[in-house]
Amino acid sequence: MVSADFQIEDDEGGLVLHLSGDWTTAGLGRTTRRLATALKDRTPTRLDLNEMGRFDTAGALSLVQASAEVLPAAVWAARPEAGRIYAMVERLERESVEPRKRADAFTRSFAKVGRGIEDIGHEAVMSLAFLGRLMVAAGAALSNPGRIRWPAWFSQAERSGLDALPIIATTNFFVGAVIAFLGADLLTQFGAGVFTVQLIGVSVLREFAVVITAVLLAGRSASSFAAEIGAMRMNQEIDAMQVMGVNPFQALVIPRLAAMLLMLPILTFVGMVSGLFGGMLVTWAQLDLGPAFFIQRIADTPDVGRHMGVAMIKAPVFAIVVAAIGCRQGMSVEGDVESLGRRVTAAVVQAIFAIILLDAVFALIFLELNW
Structure with missing residues (x-):
């Protein structure tokens, strides 16, 4: 396994990102953080994948999070299977919903009281329904002692x-x-x-x-x-x-x-x-x-x-x-x-x-x- 690495070049055609090594879960290490710092909200216009080894969803997630925009499909022409992995991870990352922010302690306390009152009301309704069915069953038992x-x-x-x-x-x-x-x-x-x-x-x-x-x-x-x-x-x-x-x-x-x-x-x-x-x-x-x-x-x-x-x-x-x-x-x-x-x-x-x-x-x- 070769650790993942990269180089960035600026030419007349735009920003070129050279990827090397294995861009996998085991090979990334601190490369993700370094890549995000090096790009600084920029997006490569071309990828050089000649020296890149294996590529999985962890490597794709690193590129998605480091790039300011989505990498076009054309840059993955040399490695179409890697392009498909990148497209899948990018779509899932875009569609994922951010976790809901937890309310403060004061709001949570009132919410707990409200849920408790709701539970009490629900229990009261269910108890009345049970009491009604019990009265009907008791009346049926008294009217038909043989059963x-x-x-x-x-x-x-x-x-x-x-x-x-x-x-x-x-x-x-x-x-x-x-x-x-x-x-x-x-x-x-x-x-x-x-x-x-x-x-x-x-x-x-x-x-x-x-x-x-x-x-x-x-x-x-x-x-x-x-x-x-x-x-x-x-x-x-x-x-x-x-x-x-x-x-x-x-x-x-x-x-x-x-x-x-x-x-x-x-x-x-x-x-x-x-x-x-x-x-x-x-x-x-x-x-x-x-x-x-x-x-x-x-x-x-x-x-x-x-x-x-x-x-x-x-x-x-x-x-x-x-x-x-x-x-x-x-x-x-x-x-x-x-x-x-x-x-x-x-x-x-x-x-x-x-x-x-x-x-x-x-x-x-x-x-x-x-x-």
Whole structure:
């Protein structure tokens, strides 16, 4: 391989460019920069190619960038194959679009906010469309009980409900214990340690049991629903169901919704019992208040049934939210794994956010109702 080189001569006919060596990617080296400096926006009128060896697109690009104007086809008469390469590179270079200038950081920040608002609007529209289809499917299931897929209902109830019993019971047990520790420590300072029992009863029965249970199911079941349905969309199984005349909402969404409606109140009750049990053990150990006294104080708590009823009213609403968000995100999965991961994450985040928001709304409503 001979390194590329050149010489420039001025004669009466114009500028003559003598090329020598191999004008290839490996042979150019710094020749491109030297050629651009030597020409200085001038264009050769004649090429001397007698000493030029090999010629490829890198050499053609060097000539295109160094010359002020396009080299005419006549100058390539001695090497027509090199002329064709030059013409192709020159056309591509002329037609290439300059990269768009990147906006400044301030503009990019506003653009990101705008895209976020657009995404929120799109998600709201898609959620309303999903809600409409869900209501139609639920109405069809209730009007035709004989077409209900009972095995799918019981299977989902077992997977999303019964299998979650250990984690629900354990978590609520420790939440009740923590409330008891804090209540015993604070109320004892004011000589009102006995009221720790009422604090545990009201907080666990009214708020913590149902909220903790719903949040755990949001992380456990909503993500599972989104992943299962999303994987089926990626494998085009849902499209195959539609081709066979099977309604995906009837086969996939309604069983999961029914399972959550059935199991979340049951799991909430289990959470109540576990939370009270954890609080009872702590008050027994810290305040020397025995189980019989604890149970009697819980029973004597004013409106204890009403507090439990408030939680049971919230439970079905939270169940619908968790199931609907998980299935809606699963139905929105596209054909790649990245989309599946985004939708599973969105299912968990949106479900937890919706639970906290609805709990605040319920608190305001029951406050106005004096419940």
